[in-house]
Amino acid sequence: MANIPKKLIERIVKGFGAKRVSNEAKDLLNVKLLNYLESITELAVKNAKHSGRKLITKDDIEYAVGVLS
Secondary structure: OOOOOHHHHHHHHHHOOOOOOOHHHHHHHHHHHHHHHHHHHHHHHHHHHHOOOOOOOHHHHHHHHHHHO
C-alpha cells in the first residue's frame, strides 16, 4: 500500500490551524486516510464495473462516499 508523504499530512493539518504535529499523529492519519481512500476506491470500482465501465468517474466517487457516510 502507498504512503502519503508526512510533509503533505503536516501541511494539511497545519492548514486547519495546528501549530505542530507529532510523528505519531502523522503516522496514524496516514493509516486512517489510506483506509478511507481504499474503501472509497473499492466501492467506486465495483460501481463502475456494475455499470459496465472501466473508467471511475466523479459519480462513482460520490456514490462511494455516500454509502460510507
